Amino acid sequence: NSLVMGSFSFVVFPAYVNMHRPEAERYGAPWPFIQWQEGPEAGGFALWPLGGHFYEKDKYDHQFAFWPFLYRDIDGMDQPQPRIRQGLLPLYAIERSATVEDISIIWPFFGWRDEFDTGYHEQRLFWPLWVRGEGPQESFERWLPFYSEEITPNFHENWYLWPFFHETEGRDEEYRYERTQFLYIMYWNKEVYRLDDPEAEPSTLTHLWPFYSEYHDGNGLTQVQFLSPFSVFFPNSEVVKKLYAPLFTFFRLERDEKTGVTEQGYFWDLVHETKTEDSTHFTFGPILEHDVGPGRAKFSLLDGLFGVEKADGEYTFSLLWFTID
Secondary structure (H helix, E strand, O other), X not given: OOEEXXXXXXXXXXXXXXXXXXXXXXXXXXXXXXXXXXXXXXXXXXXXXXXXXXXXXXXXXXXXXXXXOEEEEEEOOOOOOXXXXXXEOXXXXXXXXXXXXXXXXXXXXXXXXXXXXXXXXXXXXXXOOEEEEEOOOOEXXXXXXXXXXXXXXXXXXXXXXXXXXXXXXXXXXXXXXXXXXXXXXXXXXXXXXXXXXXXXXXXXXXXXXXXXXXXXXXXXXXXXXXXXXXOOOOOOOHHHHHHHHHHHOOEEEEEEOOOOEEEEEEOOOOEEXXXXXXXEEEEEOOOEEEEEEOOEEEEEEOOOOEEEEEEOOEEEEEEXXXXXX
């Protein structure tokens, strides 16, 4: 019984595997421990992890011994300068091509990298604690845990006493943003500015995890929530905002200065109030409702057990869920 999936087939995986490659057929029985390759100009054999050698004439030559400690891979042999990767880990690892030279000594702790096409040069000392890179379009410096800085044309990031304090600035074609974090998520604040209107109020989003989140859109809309354990992890997720955040909404506030509408909710909206300049609507679950506005007033207990309503100067009463005019 065999199952074919595009360029891959097997019988009682991993007892027998056949990988259909453009240059050759590669087999494993059982995979990955015994492998061999057959093709017009390609071949090879591997007894993993002890050693192996696979090749295609004028294309590539891959060898390894005691994987992953000793390897030598040559690709692009038909190019003027092939890409060569070789290593004797952890003593050294080298990559050389027409565009890159990357050398690690006592891998991965010491080394350097040159990207000839971009002009980027990087030095590593006790990686990842100290790393320094510089090029025409970017620079990077890391002295962990004390300091880290990365600069590109549209991005600037700083860490101080990682992970205590983090600053990020970035931009795209329409917006510029500034983000500040303390203890990564304990305090998180982001401000977004419009590039076509520098004088406009920025939109801001602030989290004091897990207690509090506050959002201002820069156009008079304010939203506040207490508690807020998920929003800092998924700031752009509508699913989290609509499905999961309400599970912890002990208090929420939404105010729109343009419309003059303010909404407040307590304990998953068990207590809810909506106010405008000339009206107030208050509910306490199904127990109590109070509504006051121009030309109207209403008071109700248990949705009609007892209530009174005034509209256009006329009164309507309710008792035991019956309406009395």
